[in-house]
Amino acid sequence: APSAVMAEGSGGSGRGPPFPGAASVFRPWEQLRRRAATPWARGLLAVAAGLGLYFCFSVLLTKSLVLFLLTVTVFLSTLTPKFYFALTVTSSFISGLIFVFEWWHFRKYGTSFIEQVSVSHLRPLIGGAENSPPAPAAFSAGENESSRQNMPECKVWRNPLNLFRGAEYSRYMWVTGKEPLTYYDMNLSAQDHQTFFTCDTDALRPSDTVMQKAWRERNPQARIKAAYQALELNNDCATAYVLLAEEEATTIVDAERYFKQALRAGEMIYRKSQNCHSQSPQHEAQLRRDTNVLVYVKRRLAMCARKLGRIREAVKMMRDLMKEFPLLSMLNIHENLLEALLELQAYADVQAVLAKYDDISLPKSAAICYTAALLKARAVSERFSPETASKRGLSTAEINAVEAIHRAVEFNPHVPKYLLEMKSLVLPPEHILKRGDSEAVAYAFFHLQHWKRIEGALNLLHCTWEGTFRMIPYPLEKGHLFYPYPSCTETADRELLPTFHEVSVYPQKELPFFIHFTAGLCSFSAMLALLTHQFPELMVIFAKA
DSSP states (O other), X not given: OHHHHHHHHTTTOSOOOSSTTHHHHHHHHHHHXXXXXXXXXXXXXHHHHHHHHHXXXXXXXXXXXXXXXXHHHHHHHTOOHHHHHHHHHHHHHHHHHHHHHHHHHHHHHSSOHHHHHIIIIIXXXXXXXXXXXXXXXXXXXXXXXXXXHHSOOOOEEEOTTOOOIIIIIHHHHHHHOOOOSOHXXXXXHHHHHHHHHOOGGGGGSHHHHHHHHHTTOSSHHHHHHHHHHHXXXXXXXXXXXXXXXXXXXXXXXXXXXXXXXXXXXXXXXXHHHXXXXXXXXXXXXXHHHHHHHHHHXXXXXXXXXXXXXXXXXXXXXXXHHHHHOTTOGGGOHHHHHHHHHHHHTOHHHHHHHHHHHSOTTSOXXXXXXXXXXXXXXXXXXXXXXXXHHHHHOOOHHHHHHHHHHHHHHHHOTTHHHXXXXXXXXXXXXXXXXXXXXXXXXXXXXXXXXXXXXXTTHHHHHHHHGGGHHHHOSSTTTOOSSSSOOOTTHHHHHHHHSOTTSOOOOSSOOOOOHHHHHHHHHHHHHHHHXXXXXXXXXXXXXXXXX
């Protein structure tokens, strides 16, 4: 009977559900599964899971923070005022040491030590180099060549008025115990001597071979000994007399005597080289060397005459030298001539020399720019008064003088402080950097007396020189009458000038952030240490609170 009933209910198909209500029961679950598979449902589940995890972690973090604060509170409650005093004193001491070291490093090298270490070592470790902006695209050949020509170079030049090693620099060292020349400066001079006083044919003459080794010696006594050895081999060795005049002679009179012997030998060798210079390239090189020796000796003889008071004789020797060798203008003999003419107060002759050499196509120098300013200031300085000028305005001559001073200051902004005696002078180095502090020292050392001789010239300079900086507020980026001021002068001047001289820096660098920071930290820690020492209980309560 049950099977018959089932057969009738199946309707003849034989494949009906085992239970009559199964389809209606499973249909809601199927719909729910399909809805859970949609993207918005999955997102809702993810948000719910995230909120649950966040709630769990926040509860755990809150409990951990509360436990940490309770531990810190218990620890602080057990500390005594002596601990707080020791802590603040130690912090002030350490920050003070860092501040002193940062200040010393900035004064000596011009940079912050912490900033330098951060940029050099830490920045590559954290990937700073990868995030740096890309390099600009390369210029074309024409643009690159023009930009290279317009780029000012920090080229070191030989000082046209350099002093004598034995008669002046050594005497200064004997009196003061300070070395006036740096190793870098003397090394440049040794290279100059090897370039000007040696050639490829020196190996053919034993005396010149000895002198070739002498110019490479570092010890002055070894150089002098080698010069005497060269004279034993050849009594007419001009370069040996030059070395003795520069380094062994202790007075200008002795130096002049050696240079006269060098002139006699140098002229004889020069005439021989002229007769055979066309025979081979080696003879041409020997003629260039002999020409350099002769020009050097005549110039130093003129400088000896200038130092010994025979100024007219010195002027004649310099004029003759410039006429005889007009192509050697790069030796700047005209600067020696300018200084001697200023000593004679021959201002018309000075103006004639400036008209020839103060040309836009020729390289400038502090001697050229400041001498031109001095001549224009001479015309108005005696009657110049700041109060009168502010009331009636500047005349045409005064405007020309002020513009000449601004031009000179823009070329070398370090000179006015030495002329106005706001900075102390030292002996000038044997090499100078144009527009740098070394050139300013060399110019002021010889020309300060000429500015003092003209009444009112220094007063006019004092009233007007600082106005130059208003015309060029960003001197490293853009100049007014000259190229932008080179940024490499400070480094080169520190190598040229002695360590006991405070190098003038332009433009003045602002103190780095870390010097301000360490100074503030040191002061704050010292103040806390003082308050802790004076009011221990109150500071303990403040620290616990």
